[in-house]
Amino acid sequence: MTTQEAKTIFRGHVAQMKALRHAMGILSYDGATTAPVESAEGRGRTLAYLSGCSYEIQTDPALEEAARYLSQHPEELSELERREIQLFRRGSEYTASIPRDEFVGYTTLLNKADAVWHKAKLDSDFASFAPLIREIFDANVRFAKYYKPDQAPYDTQLSRYEQGLTMARTDAFFGALKERIVPLLKRVMARPQVDDSFLWGKVYPTEVQRKFTDYLLELITVDRRRCGVGETEHPFTTFFNKKDVRVTTHYHEENPVYSMYSVIHEGGHALYELHSGDELEGTLLSGGASMSIHESQSRFMENYIGRSRAFIELIFPKMQELFPEQLAGVTAEQMYLAVNKAQPSLIRTEADELTYALHVLVRYEIEKGLFDGSIAVEELPGVWNAKYREYLGIDVPDDRRGVLQDSHWSNGNVGYFPSYALGSAYGAQLLAKMKQSVDVEGAIRSGDLRPITGWLEEHIWKYGKRYDPLELLEKALGEPFDPRYFTDYLEEKFTKIYGLD
Amino acid sequence: MTTQEAKTIFRGHVAQMKALRHAMGILSYDGATTAPVESAEGRGRTLAYLSGCSYEIQTDPALEEAARYLSQHPEELSELERREIQLFRRGSEYTASIPRDEFVGYTTLLNKADAVWHKAKLDSDFASFAPLIREIFDANVRFAKYYKPDQAPYDTQLSRYEQGLTMARTDAFFGALKERIVPLLKRVMARPQVDDSFLWGKVYPTEVQRKFTDYLLELITVDRRRCGVGETEHPFTTFFNKKDVRVTTHYHEENPVYSMYSVIHEGGHALYELHSGDELEGTLLSGGASMSIHESQSRFMENYIGRSRAFIELIFPKMQELFPEQLAGVTAEQMYLAVNKAQPSLIRTEADELTYALHVLVRYEIEKGLFDGSIAVEELPGVWNAKYREYLGIDVPDDRRGVLQDSHWSNGNVGYFPSYALGSAYGAQLLAKMKQSVDVEGAIRSGDLRPITGWLEEHIWKYGKRYDPLELLEKALGEPFDPRYFTDYLEEKFTKIYGLD
16 A cells, blocks of 8 residues: 555545545434424434444544555655544544444433433433433443543543543532532622513513624624524534534523524634634634533633623623513613622523533533442432532422433433533633633624634634644643633622622 | 237336336435435435436337337227327437437436525526526527427427327417407406405415315315425426325415315316326326316316306305305405406416416416527526517516426426417317316305316316327317307406406
8 A cells, every 4th residue: 555545545435434424414414403293213214324324434454554554654645634634543443442342332322311411401301311320320330441441430430521631620620610600699699689670571572583693703704604503492503624614502482581692602613613714715724622521611612701791881782682572671780780690590591691511510520430339320300400509509399300410321421521611711721822812802892802812713713623633722722731820810700789888 | 029028028028117216206205305405415325316216217229119019909909909009109219319428417407406506586687697598499400300300399398298289289379368358357457456465464274274275175075185285486296196195385374265176276187186086006107198187177177167156156145154264255256256356467377267278378378489499598687578568568677487487398308388378278178068068166166076177077177198198188069179169258258256347
């Protein structure tokens, strides 16, 4: 085999995998947005076929051989090619370490788990879902051991979502958060609550909210020629290439703030994908570096920009123009306080900026315990509820609003949760760094956010997956990651909002 | 090879082809409905890859061998299997008769032609599109000769869209139409025109029209759990299986009638696909028998039901409820006349029930002339305009609204146009037959259309592709096809509307 032959095989297979992923992504997007309900069965068949094709291509011995050849001849590769081969081999070594039977069996297990979880959540029936959690966690422990026999399985698992992440690092991270956020939340709760009652009791028509979505996306510089907007039960972002990204939202007619922050959050994800370097298109290096870096960008837009006073003052005239009767007599300051109301709640996806990380902490501790055997599956509801009482000070009334609320475990996304909290913390430190060279507040007040998005493109977006997440982050920051930026930010912000001084 | 082995190979390949077609169909549907504009390039790449996969499967020698084996052992097959093998071989023999190079070259040609046509239409620049029309028609003539060397190429081409259709049959059909419709139209045009001015000059908000769509689809018994609704520039229907069909419409805020008839028309297509026999699912026999039978169903709903006086009287209260200010003071009778206004026009897709077939006739005569060499490509605009003057009595101001208006030729759909007119005529005869056992008007007046849809399901829909189109039709009719039912219908209807007696 020559280098050129190996490169041709590699590029050809990558192109095929990307085409299949694109087709599967569109099928799923369509399923979540506009497909009729009974279409699920047929879609399932087609997705199964395409994922089989993808598995064949990914595990084609010719591809393995080409990748091995190329990794043994690094001097004949560009820097980008070396990185691409490295990432490919990381993924394929994990897959290849799992016996084919177990791999296929796991896919079947997840298909089943998804259906069981949906029903279990609806019925608040943990017992029916418990055996599947056990099987899923058992499989993940086993797979982690196949791949890295000498490493703690949960470390292996964390590192699959965030290269280099370990329990030690995550423990330290959450330790730093818990230490500051739990007492801060107690002080906040001792003060009179922010009044957001003016937001309720009116109707904000979906049609008008759609116009608000268009306004917000344009404001944060999302190029609509490359970004579609759909409507789904749960908002998400999906991406096929840098000219084709989709965000979704959910309109609640009783309150426009839900969709507003979904749009800004998903818009942040979209911006990241849309500004991946041109030279990375069609390679394995295009798109976001990891889930936590992705969340650092979406939460950056949502919280550090979208929940700032300057941003609310900027957009409030537009809100009043769109909802003149609903927001009559309301001030921008009232709106600023309302969108920053902090209070312990049951549901992670509805949590505010201050309490969000505590929801994630609960899940992290539980996953760790399930991996090392210190928590048994049947104890989960009790453990969950005790942690919500401890960290958030509230009682969980049922498992539907407790341990059964998230889809992650039924989808096999074990070790994924910490990314959410890390992303928030990364974002706070990026904001501090950005402020050294950009007048962030000034840019927001001017309505031209390009100094902000330009900085993010220059330091994060354009690099795609060229660097491992922590390396990319520290390159952008010019110093090591430090969660104190995040806790300082929270303390300063909520001290002012709740008059804690 | 055993029969069982051959069947397994055949079924497996059919399932794969269906999965690929499903994925390609969803990509195209997404592209036409909600995809951002710049997504086209990436979608093109993925579609090209998937269509390559599909070609490989379709031309896999193992499949050919299995199909040949099965066709040689008809006694071991069920009736449905025999029919399926017959249809498969018909398609694969055509493809296989074309040298691979030419087949691939033709795909590339069509890709190019589509882009050139879009621009040519925009600029009303026939000269830039002419060389591509020539190449496309040349290729189709050549392919037809490869496949059936002893048959007139245009007969071969007609029969690809409508098995058994010939120029002789089509000439006779259009002759019968022309003879009655042209003089009828002249008499109509000599009378005072119907007044539909009340429909114009107001705004019919898209939001409200969407509710009207829901109402109409429910009324004609479309099961929305299996049928999605999208919005596109040009309305169409697409189908993936009998639990997943999509119709689209286009809302013109200045007039609700455009979308209303798009919805009823596409709803007719949807009903046909949704009621294909259960035993045909997953086989090559599911879905509509041919384009003309499909059009007979969509036009049945649109014209014979949707433009009837009973139907307008049924839905008019709902229209006034949805558009109370816009339709204040209007009567159902005024609406009935307005939706049946006949007048020569330039654009086929906007033509009324009376003139529609004449638009199709122009295209049929031109295709025939291009195939037999009696019309040269460069003469097309002149020929087109002369025929519009002769049959419709109007002057074509530019090629954009003339010979460049349709996408069919640039897409390679040569020989396809007659289906539209045949469909209308089939529908009229089906209506006459249906009336022998169903109180059609009574069913409409009652608001319960199931006696009508039940009859269509029983005589057309459930059979899928089990019979060739004409055979299916004549089975349903109990007599040969006769276009006089259509011309009689038109004469009776427009005589009354325009007071011709």
